[in-house]
Structures are given as structure tokens and as C-alpha cells.
Amino acid sequence: MKTLIxxxxxxxxxxxxxxxxxxxxxxxxxxxEKILEELPPAYSAAISAQGFSLDSPIQNLNLHLMSxxxxxxxxxxxxxxxxxxxxxxxxxxxxxGVQLHQNLLAVLSGRLAGLEELxxxxxxxxxxxxxxxxxxxxxxxxxxxxxxxDLDARLTDSYTVQVAAxxxxxxxxxxxxxxxxxxxxxxxxxxx
Numbered sequence: 001m002k003t004l005i006x007x008x009x010x011x012x013x014x015x016x017x018x019x020x021x022x023x024x025x026x027x028x029x030x031x032x033e034k035i036l037e038e039l040p041p042a043y044s045a046a047i048s049a050q051g052f053s054l055d056s057p058i059q060n061l062n063l064h065l066m067s068x069x070x071x072x073x074x075x076x077x078x079x080x081x082x083x084x085x086x087x088x089x090x091x092x093x094x095x096x097g098v099q100l101h102q103n104l105l106a107v108l109s110g111r112l113a114g115l116e117e118l119x120x121x122x123x124x125x126x127x128x129x130x131x132x133x134x135x136x137x138x139x140x141x142x143x144x145x146x147x148x149x150d151l152d153a154r155l156t157d158s159y160t161v162q163v164a165a166x167x168x169x170x171x172x173x174x175x176x177x178x179x180x181x182x183x184x185x186x187x188x189x190x191x192x
Contacts (some may be wrong), residue, residue, distance in 0.1 A: 075096070
């Protein structure tokens with residue numbers, strides 16, 4: 001079954017992906033799974049404040065308002081492929097979301113212990129998604145390097161650092177689940 005993805009002049013066919021594209025997808029998917037496994041121990045090592053949990057959203061209004069006041073940007077939304085959500089759009093949003101989390105983790109790891117391995121794996125994931133982009137013959141765009149760096153100025157005390165870490169790590173987990181769904185969809189198509 002052939003499907004033309006608009007705006008791309010590329011044809012995708014179910015199953016038989018070219019090896020480099022398929023390997024890039026599988027490598028990135030494996031790293032996302034590793035990040036999801038690392039999140040609970042990293043969260044436990046970094047978060048010491050009472051009442052925070054990786055498994056539950058922000059539970060009280062004050063914590064929610066404080067999280068909002070930190071102005072931590074959210075990752076771009078990932079959706080299933082469609083006429084308006086092409087492969088290029090998907091991969092660009094993957095890159096933007098991973099770059100965002102890499103930048104946010106860089107800020108937080110300067111203030112909290114236990115995030116270095118997670119930060120390194122997010123960096124490696126960014127490299128794998130770049131390989132995926134190259135394997136799909138997509139034109140490169142410059143990655144935004146500074147998103148998230150202004151967070152450091154808003155982290156005025158240890159409690160705001162804890163709130164920021166909670167927000168970033170729960171957001172990263174949610175984004176990783178979205179990435180997993182997107183990689184499953186990518187694994188079933190190939191560029192002809």
C-alpha cells in the first residue's frame with residue numbers, strides 16, 4: 001500500500017524500510033526506552049522535596065502556579081501522520097522537543113545531582129534523530145541552542161529548583177511516550 005505524504009515528493013511504503021533509516025528509528029526508539037527506564041531513579045536522586053511524585057501530576061494549586069511562573073516551555077506536539085502532519089513536521093518536532101529537554105536538563109544538572117546520565121542519553125537521542133533525518137534525506141535546519149537557558153535566572157531557591165525539576169522530568173516522560181508512538185509509526189514505513 002503506497003501513500004504519498006504531502007509537501008515531501010517522497011513515497012512511503014509499509015514495511016521494508018531502508019537499513020539506515022530503519023536502524024536510525026530503532027536506535028532512537030531504544031534510547032527513548034532507556035530514558036524512560038532511567039527517569040524514576042533520576043527523579044528520586046534529584047527531587048527531595050515532600051509531596052512530589054513522578055507518577056502523579058502537580059497535586060496542589062500553589063505548586064501548579066509556581067510551576068507556571070517558572071515559564072518552562074513545553075515540547076512541541078507530536079501527532080500521527082496525516083496530510084497536515086508530514087514526516088518532516090514530525091521529525092522537526094522530535095528534534096525541537098529533544099533539544100528543549102537537553103537544554104532544560106543542562107540547567108537543572110548544574111544545580112541537582114543524579115541527572116548526568118539522563119542528560120547524556122538525551123544528547124545521544126538528539127544525535128540519533130539527526131541520523132534519522134539524514135537517512136530520510138531531509139534538509140537540515142539549525143537547532144535552537146538557547147531554549148531553556150533563561151530558566152536558570154528564575155531558579156531563585158532550592159524549592160523552585162525542585163519544582164522545575166519535577167516539571168521538566170514529568171514533561172520529559174510524557175514527551176518520551178509521544179516519541180515512542182511516533183517511532184512505532186516510523187518503523188512501519190519506508191522511503192522509496
